[in-house]
Structure formats: C-alpha cells, structure tokens
Amino acid sequence: MVAELISVGTELLLGEIVDTNAAYLAQELKNRGVNLYWKTVVGDNQERVVEAIERALTRSDIVIVGGGLGPTEDDLSREAIAAVAGETPTVDEAALAHLREFFRSRGREMPATNTKQAWLIPSAEALPNPNGTAPGWLVRTRGKVIVALPGPPFEMKPMWSEQVLPRLALPQAGLHTRTFRTTGIGESHIAELLGSQLTGARNPSVATYARRDGVHVRVAASAATADAARELAAPAEAAVLAALDEYVYGTDGDDLAVTVGRQLAARSETVATMESLTGGLVADEITNVPGSSGWLVGGAVPYAARAKIAMGVSAETIEQHGTVSRETAREMAAAARERFAATWGVATTGVAGPDSSEGKPVGLAYLAVSGPGVDEVSEIRASGGRRTVKERAAIAALALLWRSLRRLEAGQ
Amino acid sequence: MVAELISVGTELLLGEIVDTNAAYLAQELKNRGVNLYWKTVVGDNQERVVEAIERALTRSDIVIVGGGLGPTEDDLSREAIAAVAGETPTVDEAALAHLREFFRSRGREMPATNTKQAWLIPSAEALPNPNGTAPGWLVRTRGKVIVALPGPPFEMKPMWSEQVLPRLALPQAGLHTRTFRTTGIGESHIAELLGSQLTGARNPSVATYARRDGVHVRVAASAATADAARELAAPAEAAVLAALDEYVYGTDGDDLAVTVGRQLAARSETVATMESLTGGLVADEITNVPGSSGWLVGGAVPYAARAKIAMGVSAETIEQHGTVSRETAREMAAAARERFAATWGVATTGVAGPDSSEGKPVGLAYLAVSGPGVDEVSEIRASGGRRTVKERAAIAALALLWRSLRRLEAGQ
Numbered sequence: 001m002v003a004e005l006i007s008v009g010t011e012l013l014l015g016e017i018v019d020t021n022a023a024y025l026a027q028e029l030k031n032r033g034v035n036l037y038w039k040t041v042v043g044d045n046q047e048r049v050v051e052a053i054e055r056a057l058t059r060s061d062i063v064i065v066g067g068g069l070g071p072t073e074d075d076l077s078r079e080a081i082a083a084v085a086g087e088t089p090t091v092d093e094a095a096l097a098h099l100r101e102f103f104r105s106r107g108r109e110m111p112a113t114n115t116k117q118a119w120l121i122p123s124a125e126a127l128p129n130p131n132g133t134a135p136g137w138l139v140r141t142r143g144k145v146i147v148a149l150p151g152p153p154f155e156m157k158p159m160w161s162e163q164v165l166p167r168l169a170l171p172q173a174g175l176h177t178r179t180f181r182t183t184g185i186g187e188s189h190i191a192e193l194l195g196s197q198l199t200g201a202r203n204p205s206v207a208t209y210a211r212r213d214g215v216h217v218r219v220a221a222s223a224a225t226a227d228a229a230r231e232l233a234a235p236a237e238a239a240v241l242a243a244l245d246e247y248v249y250g251t252d253g254d255d256l257a258v259t260v261g262r263q264l265a266a267r268s269e270t271v272a273t274m275e276s277l278t279g280g281l282v283a284d285e286i287t288n289v290p291g292s293s294g295w296l297v298g299g300a301v302p303y304a305a306r307a308k309i310a311m312g313v314s315a316e317t318i319e320q321h322g323t324v325s326r327e328t329a330r331e332m333a334a335a336a337r338e339r340f341a342a343t344w345g346v347a348t349t350g351v352a353g354p355d356s357s358e359g360k361p362v363g364l365a366y367l368a369v370s371g372p373g374v375d376e377v378s379e380i381r382a383s384g385g386r387r388t389v390k391e392r393a394a395i396a397a398l399a400l401l402w403r404s405l406r407r408l409e410a411g412q
Numbered sequence: 413m414v415a416e417l418i419s420v421g422t423e424l425l426l427g428e429i430v431d432t433n434a435a436y437l438a439q440e441l442k443n444r445g446v447n448l449y450w451k452t453v454v455g456d457n458q459e460r461v462v463e464a465i466e467r468a469l470t471r472s473d474i475v476i477v478g479g480g481l482g483p484t485e486d487d488l489s490r491e492a493i494a495a496v497a498g499e500t501p502t503v504d505e506a507a508l509a510h511l512r513e514f515f516r517s518r519g520r521e522m523p524a525t526n527t528k529q530a531w532l533i534p535s536a537e538a539l540p541n542p543n544g545t546a547p548g549w550l551v552r553t554r555g556k557v558i559v560a561l562p563g564p565p566f567e568m569k570p571m572w573s574e575q576v577l578p579r580l581a582l583p584q585a586g587l588h589t590r591t592f593r594t595t596g597i598g599e600s601h602i603a604e605l606l607g608s609q610l611t612g613a614r615n616p617s618v619a620t621y622a623r624r625d626g627v628h629v630r631v632a633a634s635a636a637t638a639d640a641a642r643e644l645a646a647p648a649e650a651a652v653l654a655a656l657d658e659y660v661y662g663t664d665g666d667d668l669a670v671t672v673g674r675q676l677a678a679r680s681e682t683v684a685t686m687e688s689l690t691g692g693l694v695a696d697e698i699t700n701v702p703g704s705s706g707w708l709v710g711g712a713v714p715y716a717a718r719a720k721i722a723m724g725v726s727a728e729t730i731e732q733h734g735t736v737s738r739e740t741a742r743e744m745a746a747a748a749r750e751r752f753a754a755t756w757g758v759a760t761t762g763v764a765g766p767d768s769s770e771g772k773p774v775g776l777a778y779l780a781v782s783g784p785g786v787d788e789v790s791e792i793r794a795s796g797g798r799r800t801v802k803e804r805a806a807i808a809a810l811a812l813l814w815r816s817l818r819r820l821e822a823g824q
Contacts, residue, residue: 011621013451014442015435023427030426037460039425041451044619048449055467071600073611074619106793111600131795152622154796209428273692273713279699280685280692283713287691288799290766298719300712301685301695307710307752340719354702387700 001170002035004060006052008068008077009151010043021066021149021156028160031177032170033222034062044068049080057084057144062168067151069134071114077148078137082121085141089119095126095135102133127163131155138167175222176229178237181254182247183214183399190215193243204236213255213395217244249402256398257285257292263405264295264344271401272340273299274311274332276323277350277365281394297340302332311335322358324349326377329366333377337370344404345370348397352386363389367397374404413582414447416472418464420480420489421563422455433478433561433568440572444582445634446474456480461492469496469556474580479563481546483526489560490549494533497553501531507538507547514545539575543567550579587634588641592652593666594659595626595811602627605655616648625668625807629656661814668810669697669704675817676707676756683813684752685711686723686744688735689762689777693806709752714744723747734770736761738789741778745789749782756816757782760809764798775801779809786816 005025011017022039029036038060042048049068056063068077082089095118103110117134120126127136127147132155137148147164149156182190187210191199194217198206204221217240221233241248250259264271273283273296283299286292302308305323309315312335313328321327329349337345350365351357363382369375378400382392417437423429434451441448450472454460461480468475480489494501507530515522529546532538539548539559544567549560559576561568594602599622603611606629610618616633629652633645653660662671676683685695685708695711698704714720717735721727724747725740733739741761749757762777763769775794781787790812794804 010619013438013448015432015438016621017623018430018435020427023430026426036425037455037457038464039453041453043449045449052450070622072603072620073608108598111604113600113603154800272719275692278696279704279708280687280695280711280713283692283715284690284696284802287713287715287764288802290798292691293715296691296713296715298712298714298716298723299692300710301692301699301708302710303695303699303705303708304710310752311710339722352699386702390696390700 001033001062002037002060003029003062003064004037004056005039006049006056006063006065007039007041008044008049008065009041010074012067013041013043019066021151021153024153024157025064025066025160031175033174034170044074044076046076046080046083049076050083053080053084053146057142057146061144063144063146065146065148066156069117069136069148069150071111071117071133075116078116078119081124081137081139081146081148082119084146085121085123085139087121087123089116089121091115091118092120092126093118095120098128099133125167127159129155129159131158136163138164174224174226174229175220176226176233177218177220178233179252180217180219180237180240180244180248181214181250182217182244183249183256183395183402185215185244185247187215190217190244190247194240195243198236198239201236204233206236206240212391214249214399249399255285256395256402257289260398260402260405261286261289261292261295263402263409265291267343267405267408269343270295270297270340271344271346272297272336272342274336274345274347275299275301276303276308276332276348277352278348278390278394278397279303279352281390282346282348282397285394285398297342300336300339308332312339322360324351324358324360324364324366326366326379329368330370330375330377333368333370334375343371344401346397346401348393350389350393352389354386365389365393365396367393367400369397369400369404371404372408374408376400376404413445413474414449414472415441415474415476416449416468417451418461418468418475418477419451419453420456420461420477421453422486424479425453425455431478433563433565436565436569437476437478437572442587445586446582456486456488458488458492458495461488462495465492465496465558469554469558473556475556475558477558477560478568481529481548481560481562483523483529483545487528490528490531493536493549493551493558493560496558497533497535497551499533499535501528501533503527503530504532504538505530507532510540511545537579539571541567541571543570548575550576586637586641587632588638588645589630589632590645590649591664592629592631592649592656592660593623593626593662594629594656595661595668595807595814597627597656597659599627602629602656602659606652607655610648610651610655613648616645618648618652624803626659626661626811661811661818667697668807668814669701672810672814672817673698673701673704673707675814675821677703679755679817679820681755682707682709682752683756683758684709684748684754686748686757686759687711687713688715688720688744688760689764690760690802690806690809691715691764693802694758694760694809697806697810709754712748712751720744724751734772736763736770736772736776736778738778738791741780742782742787742789745780745782746787755783756813758809758813760805762801762805764801766798777801777805777808779805779812781809781812781816783816784820786820788812788816
C-alpha cells in the first residue's frame, strides 16, 4: 500500500508556514505500515493541483490532499478533485444546514462565500469536521482513494483519526517504535555509548536525532504483527536504556514538563517558578500538560530589577552580583518556593540578547532549583537568537528540576 | 522564469526534520521575480529522484535539488542527475585533492566512501563548498539548469548566494509585497469588505491567509523594477487599509507583541501580566521582543486559587463568581497593574481543558485589560486542544491591549 501527500497552499510553497500536517500524516502512515514515497507542495492554482493529483493517482493507492478547503476563491482543492473525477459539485443541503448552524451558534450569519464548503460530488463522501467549517471529502475513483482534509492541524488531526482511518482498510500494523528522550548528553557521545553493533543494525534499527530538548534515540522494528515487532525490539530497547539510563528522562511523547509533572504528582509535591530570562516560558511549558493545576501553584516573571526585589530577592544580592548571577538565580528559586508555598522553586535569569547586559554576554544563563534539602544552580551558555536562548534556558531549568527529583526518587 | 524545488531525504519526507532550506530558497527566488510553482519531497531512492527531476524538467527552467550529496550509500542525488543527463561520473582529481585536504586540516584521514563527493559529469560544473565536504553541481541540460546543493543550511546558503546566483542570469528583481495583519475579523468577512474587484485582481494581487494570530492580507505586485512594483501596489494597499483599518494592527513581520511594545515605548508606559489560563504565554510573547525589558515590569502566573488571592484578587470575588469569570479577570488585571506599579495590567483566566472546570466549558476564557481610564474584559470561546486554547487566549489578551492603546492614541 502506497500513499502520497499533496499539500496545497501558496503560503506553504513559499515556506511562510511550516507543514506540520505532513509530518503528522507521515508518522501515522508509517505506523500502519503504509509506504510514503512522495510529497508534493503546490500553490493555490487549480491546474497545478489537478496535475499533482493526476500524477499521484498513477503511482499511489491513497492520495491525501491537505488544505485548499477554505471558503475563498483561492481555495481550490474541491474544484480540482471534481475535475479529476470528471464530476460537477452540487450543494449538499445537509452540509449547508450544518454550516449555517455552525455560524449561528457563534452568533454570526454565514457569509455567502462559505456555501462552497457544502459542495459534494457523486463519488465523494463528506467527512464531518467538528472543529471548523470545512468538511473533508473521501473520494473513490479509478480504484484509488483521494482524501481531502482541511489545513488547520486541530481540524485535520481528529478528522484523520475519527473519519478517515475507520474508512480505509489499512494493512495490519507490524511496526513498533520507541523513542528514548535524553538530556545532558550529545549525539556523538551517545553513538559511542551505544556502539556500532546497535546503531549499525537494520531491524531493529537504532537512530539518534538531535532535537531542541535533547537527543532522541529511536528504536524501530518491523515484523508480521505489532506484537512480534515489539518482541524483536525489546533487546535493543533494553540495551539503549542500559547504556543511557542516567540521561533518559522520558519515552515517546513525554517531554520534560510531562515527566516532571508525573514526578511531582507521584510525590504529591508542588512547584512554583520565578523567571526573568525565560519570561514565562517555563510556566508555559508546565501548564501545557493536562492536570498541571495539580502541581503548579503559580509563577512570577519579575522582569525589572524592582519587580525581583518586590518578589523577595534581596536588593543587596542584585547590587553585589547583578541580576544575571548564580546568587540571584539561587535567591529567585528560594523566593518562588517561599512566596507560593510550594515544595519546589525553579528560577531562570540570563541575557536573552540581542544586546549584552551588565557586561555579561548574550546566551549566558543561570538556572536554579530549590527544594527539600536541594539547592542547585547551573550555568549554561546558549547560542542562537533571543527565542532560542529562552527555549534552551527553559529546557535546562526543567532538566535541572527533573534531575533533582530523580536523585530523591533514587534515594541518592 | 520558473523554478522548482526537489528536496531529497527520507527524514524530510517523514517529517523528522523541517525543510528550512525550501523556505529560504522560495524567498530568494521570489525576491528575484522567479516563479516557484512546485516543490517535491522524495526519499533516498534513485529511481524516484530521477522521476522527480525528469518531471520537473518538463515544466520548469531551473530545477534545484537539495540534499543527497553526502558520502553514504543513501546519498543518491549525483547518481540521479547523471542518469537524467545520460552521463557517467568520473572522479575529478582537483576535487579529490581538495577533499583530502579538508580532512587533513581537521587531523583526519578521508574515508574511502567520501570519494564519490569528488565525482563530476561532463555537463556539470562543480560548486565549491567552503563549509563541508560536498561540492554542489550546476548542470546545463536540455536547455534547462539543474542545481544540486547539500542539505545542511549553513553549507547550502553561502553556496546559493556566492556560487549559484552569479552563474544564473536571473531577471531583475521587480517584486513588492506587503502583509497587513488583522485581528478580530474572519476571513470571509474580510473578503466581503475588500470586494471581488480587489481580491480578483492578478497584479497587484490581494490574498488572505488565516493564521493563528488572525487573518493576514497580502498585497503583491510585480513589475520591471522593485520601485515600479511598489508603485503598482500602492493603490491596492491604500484600499486594503481603508477597508480594514480598524482591524489592522501591524504589517509584515510585526506580530501583536511587537506592535504593543512599540505602542507602549512611544507612550513611555509599562505593562504587567497576571495569567491563569495562559500560564505565562502572554509574558513569553511579550519577552520575545528585543527591548521588552523597557516596557514589561513583570508578570505573575497565579495558577492555584490561593496564589490568585496572594496576588491581590479578593477571595470573595473568587467565591462568588469562580476563578473563571469576568469579575476575577477584571480584578487580576487591576492587581497586575497595582502590584507591579505598571501603567497597564493584562489578565487571562479560563478553562484550558481537557476537562471542564467549575462547571464551565473547555475553551471559555476571559481576557482583561486595566489602564488609565480603561477597564475592559472580553469573553471568547476557543475551540481546539489545550495548547490551542492557550494560544488563542494569549493572542486575544494582546489584541485587547492593542485595541485599548489604539483608542487612547486616537483620542477616542
């Protein structure tokens, strides 16, 4: 079974937005053993969308068209698919009523241009979209399947899993993958620890990927069934874990904020943040995790020096060592803990750039953790622009908290 | 002149790495008036790379192949281009000497596998790569040009500007674009306000894009020179601004946080945040802007009810109306302003999900702004997952602040 992706949109073609849908669908297909050989990006031009679909039908079984289902004249995927199928769209009354209701429930009248979102062709089945106005299409033509899905990821993803997957008879999954997420170790050091016997093998395969939150190590195996693939991968997974144990903080989708949340919940402990450099990013990461109100009491972003003092950092420390210092970071973590009456306090201070500050270079950051019997400060020098420096410092702060909690868990 | 991009690499196809090169090249081509209609992503498979190049040669003048120039068996772009040109690669002795020197200068011996990076075919000109081992190729065949460049961006970009551009006789740049960023209005309403005369025109063209921070309206024009294009676009830009003025907060790269920062700096005023729902995201957005320490005094993320009370929200208000309420949002904004002694206070409270809270539905959010003579609260219902709800609320809060500042600027 071979699938092919066609992403429609001039803004995608020109790189103005990143095509995260394609990455999601590629993983989804791979996990079901469907081969993906081609992805084509084409602008908002009917002739070229038709050409791309025609071409795809010659070499793939499933053609997934993403985007171009909006209400404007530039949204041409429906027109293109109808042209490929040689059919004429008509307005589907049920879909139209649904659209009108969507607008009415939001206190607005449906603009006339949205009518085309209620179009249907004879060989198309409409795929309901609970999160937007554009229904998808599933078209069976020439013994192949064309699936049209809207561009916004929060509309596309539930439609893929709830509407498309049940309608496609995809082959039994015979693939197993597990990703180990590490922090505090580089890619080449990992390669050395794993050894070429692990990294050189084909099935199970072990591959490393440098990501913004550390190096990910992925073990993948394929076999007749998912169970057999899991069994095949097991020794490699055990070997990876044995070699990298002290660096692995989570598996698969568990980022540092998820892992730290799980650690805190298990101990019935809480955390509070005090961020200067990262400007709220650490709290933002923590609150992306469902249930985080169970462990995050609160946070502060005392950006100005006077705000730091108001939050409990001593004026003398700032005077003596500067706001970007080991000492200020330590006091901020302690102040966070105290002010919010939390078990743990996490703090960040540093120079985000573009200009240096207090004679300290861009990228210099101090991360601190204060907790029961714990008082840790670490220093990093992050390269990159302002946003990258913030992200690296936020990750380093969460990593420091993870490691502190882990030591307590291990009774060290 | 039409160019086409072919990105080679299984990890690109599977979405494991993001193709930032394509975005860069798309902008580069656009700025020189070269049309880009197609981008194809194909895995490390010679047959399919050949097919993609063959197809591209039928419809484009310049075919840019990115990636697949490494030393491993998986790197097949050279082989594919040679097959398309019907020529056999031979080892170029000058290139081989250069490669050996590259390794020697790093204290290593050249692995035998790297020899293929010194290959050349008769119709190819080698493009030196000062930052890596893979030279590029510029191949003239069938009256078209094929350019092969390595994948790593820090290798590709200097090669593009220093090696490829001087060799291609690209037309004089004659393109002008301007993007108007709006908030508080939907795509179809914008289309109605603009009218089909504007949106239906080809040059200058006016296109709308729904983005996470609102709808962007882009005016683009092409002419013999950039100045002529700017002049051609001027009436359309004026018409867009006249139709949408009250919704336009910025142009081109200026997001809401940049615009708000500029407004505050111009008035020598400051802001403080108090975020529940958004968990620090509003402060994070504000602090992504260079110089934001000039207007952000600080922020708080009082996630637990007791933290809100500690930050100055009255227990009675929370008791009576709940933490997710118009009243609590209003008090949070006032408390932010007061506690941080800032000109403006911005607050968010709501239900991020996945579960409802206090009997209130997921996605319900209250945003509040407190300032000199200003006391505004707005309610939204955001659809989507936890992260999307947070993002929408953060944007709505910044939009509320922008609008409040704008009214003062206009003396309303």
